[in-house]
Amino acid sequence: MSNSIAFFKMxxxxxxxxxxxxxxxxxxxxxxxxxxxxxxDYFRNNIQSVKSVEDxxxxxxxxxxxxxxxxxxxxxxxxxxxxxxxxxxxxDSDALMNKLVDKRFKAAATLLQLGEKGLGQVQRESTKxxxxxxxxxxxxxxxxxxxxxxxxxxxxxxxxASGVRSTYDILGDARLRHVVTTALGLPLELANQSVEAQxxxxxxxxxxxxxxxxxxxxxxxxxFLMASDTGSGTGGxxxxxxxxxx
Numbered sequence: 001m002s003n004s005i006a007f008f009k010m011x012x013x014x015x016x017x018x019x020x021x022x023x024x025x026x027x028x029x030x031x032x033x034x035x036x037x038x039x040x041d042y043f044r045n046n047i048q049s050v051k052s053v054e055d056x057x058x059x060x061x062x063x064x065x066x067x068x069x070x071x072x073x074x075x076x077x078x079x080x081x082x083x084x085x086x087x088x089x090x091x092d093s094d095a096l097m098n099k100l101v102d103k104r105f106k107a108a109a110t111l112l113q114l115g116e117k118g119l120g121q122v123q124r125e126s127t128k129x130x131x132x133x134x135x136x137x138x139x140x141x142x143x144x145x146x147x148x149x150x151x152x153x154x155x156x157x158x159x160x161a162s163g164v165r166s167t168y169d170i171l172g173d174a175r176l177r178h179v180v181t182t183a184l185g186l187p188l189e190l191a192n193q194s195v196e197a198q199x200x201x202x203x204x205x206x207x208x209x210x211x212x213x214x215x216x217x218x219x220x221x222x223x224f225l226m227a228s229d230t231g232s233g234t235g236g237x238x239x240x241x242x243x244x245x246x
Contacts, residue, residue: 090110
C-alpha cells in the first residue's frame with residue numbers, strides 16, 4: 001500500500017474537519033513516506049559524527065532538517081543571521097532572539113541549546129526524537145496549508161489554546177494572535193495600539209478561561225477559517241507572517 005498523502009485545495013472548514021478526524025494517524029502515515037523518512041534517517045545517522053557547531057552549519061542538508069523541524073525552514077536564505085541567533089544563550093537578556101518579535105527563534109534556540117552546550121543537547125537521544133517528531137509534524141502542516149492556508153493555524157490554536165494563561169500569551173504568539181483577532185473580527189490596525197489596549201480589546205470579546213473548553217476553541221477555529229475564506233477580519237491566513245513585524 002502506498003504511503004503517499006494527497007494534498008489538494010479544499011474549503012477551509014472541510015479541510016479542518018478532515019484534519020481533526022484523521023488526527024495522529026495522518027501524521028504517522030506521512031512519517032513513513034519515503035522522502036520524509038530519508039531526511040529523518042539522514043539526521044539520525046549523521047548528527048553524532050558532527051564535531052562542532054561550525055561543522056553543523058556547514059552541512060546544509062542537516063541544517064535544513066533542523067530548521068524545518070523548528071519551524072524556521074523558510075529562513076534558510078538567512079544562514080548567517082540564523083547562526084548568530086541560534087548560537088547565543090537563550091537566557092541572555094541581550095541575546096538577539098530576546099529582542100525579536102518573532103518568538104520562533106528563541107523557541108528553536110531553547111530546544112537546541114547550541115549557545116549553552118554546543119552539540120551536547122542536539123546529540124541527545126531525546127532531542128533527536130523531538131526534532132524528528134517536529135519535522136514530520138511541520139511537513140504535515142505544510143501539506144495542510146496546500147489544502148487551505150488557514151487550516152494549520154486553526155490546528156495550532158486547537159493544540160495550544162489550553163496552555164494560554166493570559167491574554168498576553170496570545171499577543172506574544174504571532175499565530176495565536178492572528179487566529180484570535182481574526183476570529184473576533186478585530187482590525188489589523190489593532191497592532192498599532194499599546195499592548196494593554198490590544199489585550200483589553202480581546203478580553204472585551206472573550207474570556208481567556210474559555211480557551212480551556214474544547215468546544216469553544218473549535219468554534220473559534222471555525223470562525224477564523226470562515227473569516228479567512230471570505231477575506232474578512234484581519235486579513236488572509238498568511239497575515240500572521242506580516243504581523244511578526246508589527
